[in-house]
Amino acid sequence: xxxxxxxxxxxxxxxxxxxxxxxxxxxCGSCVSACSFRAIEAKVERRRMVFSESEFPEPKxxxxxxxxxxxxxxxxxxxxxxxxxEKVCPNDAIGPLRNPDNRHPVVTRCLGGDxxxxxxxxxxxxxxxxxxxxxxxRISQMTDPSLDAQRHTFxxxxxxxxxxxxxKLPLGVGPEGLLQSQEKTPPVHWIYPVIVGDMSxxxxxxxxxxxxxxxxxxxxxxxxxxxRMCSGEGGVPVRLLKSRYxxxxxxxxxxxxxxxxxxxxxxxHMVEDPAGVLIKIGQGAKPGDGGLLxxxxxxxxxxxxxxxxxxxLLSPPNxxxxxxxEESVQKMFLSFNAAFKFRVPVAIKVAASATSxxxxxxxxxxxxxxxxxxxxxxxxxxxxxxxxxxxxxxxxPIVSKLRDCYLAAVAQGRQGQIPLWAAGGxxxxxxxxxDAFKMMALGANGVFTGKLILQMAGxxxxxxxxxxxxxxxxxxxxxxxxxxxxVHRLDVDRVAQNIVNYxxxxxxxxxKLLAPIGNSSxxxxxxxxxxxxxxxxxxxxxxxYAC
Amino acid sequence: xxxxxxxxxxxxxxxxxALQLMQSQQKGHDNSGFAMVMHDLGGIFENYKHLPTLSMAxxxxxxxxxEEMLHEAGFQRVMQWVPxxxxxxxxxxxxxxxxxxxxxxxxxxxxxxxxxxxEELLLDMRLKLRRLLEEDExxxxxxxxxxxxxxxxxxxxxxxxxxxxLWQPDENFTAKVxxxxxRQNTNYDIVRYAAHPFHLQGYTALxxxxxxxxxxxxxxxxxxxxxYIGFESDSQCFLYTLHYVHRELNWPLHYYKHVVTPLPFDDxxxxxxxxxxxxxxxxxAHLEINGPNTIIGVLPDHTLFTCCDAKKLRPVVVGHTDDTxxxxxxxxxxxxxxxxxxxxxxxxxxxxxxxAVTNELEVQRWKQ
Numbered sequence: 001x002x003x004x005x006x007x008x009x010x011x012x013x014x015x016x017x018x019x020x021x022x023x024x025x026x027x028c029g030s031c032v033s034a035c036s037f038r039a040i041e042a043k044v045e046r047r048r049m050v051f052s053e054s055e056f057p058e059p060k061x062x063x064x065x066x067x068x069x070x071x072x073x074x075x076x077x078x079x080x081x082x083x084x085x086e087k088v089c090p091n092d093a094i095g096p097l098r099n100p101d102n103r104h105p106v107v108t109r110c111l112g113g114d115x116x117x118x119x120x121x122x123x124x125x126x127x128x129x130x131x132x133x134x135x136x137x138r139i140s141q142m143t144d145p146s147l148d149a150q151r152h153t154f155x156x157x158x159x160x161x162x163x164x165x166x167x168k169l170p171l172g173v174g175p176e177g178l179l180q181s182q183e184k185t186p187p188v189h190w191i192y193p194v195i196v197g198d199m200s201x202x203x204x205x206x207x208x209x210x211x212x213x214x215x216x217x218x219x220x221x222x223x224x225x226x227x228r229m230c231s232g233e234g235g236v237p238v239r240l241l242k243s244r245y246x247x248x249x250x251x252x253x254x255x256x257x258x259x260x261x262x263x264x265x266x267x268x269h270m271v272e273d274p275a276g277v278l279i280k281i282g283q284g285a286k287p288g289d290g291g292l293l294x295x296x297x298x299x300x301x302x303x304x305x306x307x308x309x310x311x312x313l314l315s316p317p318n319x320x321x322x323x324x325x326e327e328s329v330q331k332m333f334l335s336f337n338a339a340f341k342f343r344v345p346v347a348i349k350v351a352a353s354a355t356s357x358x359x360x361x362x363x364x365x366x367x368x369x370x371x372x373x374x375x376x377x378x379x380x381x382x383x384x385x386x387x388x389x390x391x392x393x394x395x396x397p398i399v400s401k402l403r404d405c406y407l408a409a410v411a412q413g414r415q416g417q418i419p420l421w422a423a424g425g426x427x428x429x430x431x432x433x434x435d436a437f438k439m440m441a442l443g444a445n446g447v448f449t450g451k452l453i454l455q456m457a458g459x460x461x462x463x464x465x466x467x468x469x470x471x472x473x474x475x476x477x478x479x480x481x482x483x484x485x486x487v488h489r490l491d492v493d494r495v496a497q498n499i500v501n502y503x504x505x506x507x508x509x510x511x512k513l514l515a516p517i518g519n520s521s522x523x524x525x526x527x528x529x530x531x532x533x534x535x536x537x538x539x540x541x542x543x544x545y546a547c
Numbered sequence: 548x549x550x551x552x553x554x555x556x557x558x559x560x561x562x563x564x565a566l567q568l569m570q571s572q573q574k575g576h577d578n579s580g581f582a583m584v585m586h587d588l589g590g591i592f593e594n595y596k597h598l599p600t601l602s603m604a605x606x607x608x609x610x611x612x613x614e615e616m617l618h619e620a621g622f623q624r625v626m627q628w629v630p631x632x633x634x635x636x637x638x639x640x641x642x643x644x645x646x647x648x649x650x651x652x653x654x655x656x657x658x659x660x661x662x663x664x665x666e667e668l669l670l671d672m673r674l675k676l677r678r679l680l681e682e683d684e685x686x687x688x689x690x691x692x693x694x695x696x697x698x699x700x701x702x703x704x705x706x707x708x709x710x711x712x713l714w715q716p717d718e719n720f721t722a723k724v725x726x727x728x729x730r731q732n733t734n735y736d737i738v739r740y741a742a743h744p745f746h747l748q749g750y751t752a753l754x755x756x757x758x759x760x761x762x763x764x765x766x767x768x769x770x771x772x773x774x775y776i777g778f779e780s781d782s783q784c785f786l787y788t789l790h791y792v793h794r795e796l797n798w799p800l801h802y803y804k805h806v807v808t809p810l811p812f813d814d815x816x817x818x819x820x821x822x823x824x825x826x827x828x829x830x831x832a833h834l835e836i837n838g839p840n841t842i843i844g845v846l847p848d849h850t851l852f853t854c855c856d857a858k859k860l861r862p863v864v865v866g867h868t869d870d871t872x873x874x875x876x877x878x879x880x881x882x883x884x885x886x887x888x889x890x891x892x893x894x895x896x897x898x899x900x901x902x903a904v905t906n907e908l909e910v911q912r913w914k915q
Contacts (some may be wrong), residue, residue, distance in 0.1 A: 140759070140838075143756075143839060144759055144838045144839055144860075145839070153811065155811050155812055157812055159829060163832075164826070164830050165830065166791075166796060166830045166831050167796070169796075169826050169827075169830055171798070171823060173797070173798065173799060177799045177801075178799075178820060178823075179798060179799075179802065179820070179823045179827075180823070181822055185826060188825075188829055190812055190825075410767075410770075411770075412770065413769070413770025413771060415767060416829075416830075416832050416833060517759070518759055518837060519759075520857065520858075521835070524763075525762070525763045525833065526762065527762065528761070528762040
């Protein structure tokens with residue numbers, strides 16, 4: 001017997017083990033061809049069969065070569081647990097099983113000498129979510145009647161743009177006792193309180209991105225929901241830039257400035273203004289880190305849109321040339337405001353951090369009144385690619401940070417002047433309406449969501465380590481990949497339909513939450529409507545404790 | 548639920564009329580108090596219209612402290628009226644030992660000053676007095692303003708009327724505008740300051756209902772003006788917003804309605820003045836009110852008005868004769884005090900209007 005090689009990788013070292021039942025397998029090969037990670041392969045095994053042909057046992061042995069499906073024993077092509085093999089198997093002969101004895105975090109680092117990268121969300125499962133310890137506890141009854149969610153008309157709109165303090169409104173009384181505007185005010189758009197978060201074309205496949213854009217256009221034009229979508233930092237197809245649908249898009253600029261060459265060139269041909277500009281400073285899932293698009297996802301069309309060669313595309317963690325918050329206001333905001341002639345609101349997105357309130361205070365006190373939104377992204381947000389150590393261990397939860405910012409505004413009498421938009425794991429349990437509603441009662445004007453949109457499209461990843469392979473460009477459902485055959489797995493129309501339906505369902509659910517508290521408009525700042533079943537949460541958020 | 552009422556007349560009327568107006572609606576309130584604010588005073592106050600009158604309930608020590616502070620600030624008392632009380636046994640009233648109405652002349656260096664300057668001084672003085680007497684509950688300072696008197700007591704309104712001899716009309720204690728309400732705050736502990744009507748710099752407001760945007764309003768109003776304090780009742784928010792919109796922003800009264808119950812976005816978009824209405828809705832979002840309520844307000848020029856919440860969840864009716872207009876939660880109140888009026892001309896304001904009564908008693912309806 002040869003010496004044991006204990007360092008060799010075997011399925012038991014990997015996060016997922018393939019369950020394979022040879023007796024059910026017809027060797028159709030569907031699973032092997034469907035596995036985008038090449039984590040299973042067709043092999044031939046040598047089998048020994050002992051048999052007897054006489055009336056009395058006369059054992060004989062026969063050897064045969066049997067084709068089987070086997071798990072790859074590699075830290076490169078390891079099974080991500082996506083379950084596509086199970087989906088395509090006609091006989092339920094194969095599927096992944098979570099391996100509780102997984103040694104992958106150690107083995108991968110030892111063999112690769114490199115940090116682990118992946119997509120998805122934080123995978124360290126902590127205690128129960130804060131938002132699940134909060135309920136809408138103020139129910140209108142008796143003298144203050146609840147509303148009828150089905151029949152009442154609700155104003156489900158949130159501001160995007162800088163709102164002036166009342167005494168700065170340039171309104172004067174005209175001759176007939178009517179207020180008249182004496183000068184222009186910053187642009188403010190009232191939009192649906194859920195923005196489709198910034199996911200770039202590049203991080204997403206072109207079909208996925210197109211499906212989201214289609215859903216957003218449909219929601220606006222057919223359903224009357226003024227939903228906006230943020231482009232992410234990766235440019236926008238020129239055809240869209242020149243179309244009237246641009247008005248539903250919030251253009252993002254981040255430290256890599258990817259795609260802005262084309263956007264700038266398209267400006268003279270734009271027939272509509274974009275819905276806004278979002279300057280991304282940080283991201284909740286990987287705070288302090290820039291964007292990361294690995295070369296294997298930089299396909300030809302991505303190179304064209306972004307104007308880059310096929311290479312790893314790293315946005316620097318910092319915006320070059322921005323040394324202070326004041327500078328970010330003066331330089332970036334003024335230039336983008338000026339670029340669209342002060343018709344388009346410009347907002348900022350930062351990762352939630354221990355210092356978020358200071359940043360917010362600086363912006364809310366700026367004398368130019370030009371910061372049109374403070375997008376705050378918490379640790380539970382998703383990403384297409386990041387170092388696992390950043391994903392799991394850096395960042396700040398969104399709930400208390402959003403509340404802190406709101407209360408900081410309250411302390412200065414400036415609430416609402418820079419609309420607060422929150423994200424980072426909202427809708428993680430699938431129920432975005434409840435999460436968004438609670439965040440609004442705590443002070444958010446609206447929320448934005450990315451990962452949940454992917455889940456609507458069919459993303460199979462979860463926060464227990466399933467799939468999380470967005471960074472590889474091998475997304476098994478065609479969402480975060482630029483590989484033609486994988487992208488074509490995604491049915492654009494069905495994705496768009498799912499997103500539209502989810503928004504319609506969520507819209508209903510908003511109303512079912514607004515009706516009992518008697519609100520016709522969004523419950524921004526109505527923390528009196530919330531109760532917490534946890535003392536620490538109640539104290540921190542300054543809401544009522546109930547048990 | 549509480550009931551509110553207001554009288555505005557071309558003639559000076561006695562508070563007994565307000566008591567009658569409220570008494571007929573007593574089944575709708577819990578008889579836990581009586582409070583009123585009188586504007587445009589007659590009787591013994593008629594000759595002092597330009598000088599501030601202090602309305603205060605207090606202990607003996609409280610009077611001393613308040614007068615000392617006012618004298619120190621240079622105010623000189625020119626008139627004092629202590630209502631003659633009738634403390635019969637068995638009256639349901641929880642009165643402070645003293646109720647005083649004192650009229651003062653301004654400190655010398657203010658006498659020729661700008662009106663605005665004087666108005667700020669009066670507010671500052673009232674706030675200082677309130678803080679001074681708050682310790683040990685030495686007294687409650689309800690108003691300190693020219694041509695305005697406030698009375699608030701805890702107990703059965705009938706007995707409060709008896710105690711202060713308010714059931715007997717006389718010529719001495721009258722006004723052209725009286726607003727009244729008969730209920731202490733029942734949602735929380737009984738606090739004298741929590742009884743409507745509330746007064747601030749010539750503005751008076753009272754409400755029937757509740758303001759479910761109380762917290763939103765309070766959090767915003769606290770930082771808007773030094774006079775926005777107390778918040779013992781959610782209805783104080785209505786007064787402060789009225790004061791802010793009309794006095795601080797200097798907007799016409801009908802914009803008050805656009806602030807407290809803004810039009811839905813769809814309606815705003817149809818309007819010619821959408822730019823202004825949207826700006827108002829945006830910048831004053833935290834002054835929006837919600838929940839069922841009817842508001843009655845008085846402006847410094849004695850204009851009386853009423854408006855309702857956006858869903859019209861609380862009643863109000865305006866009845867009038869040639870010389871008197873009455874605003875009341877229930878029509879039985881109007882029937883009681885204006886039995887001869889033509890009830891067919893009564894107005895039941897809707898959720899999108901303000902009904903305002905000018906000093907000439909012209910009743911105007913402004914559609915939002």
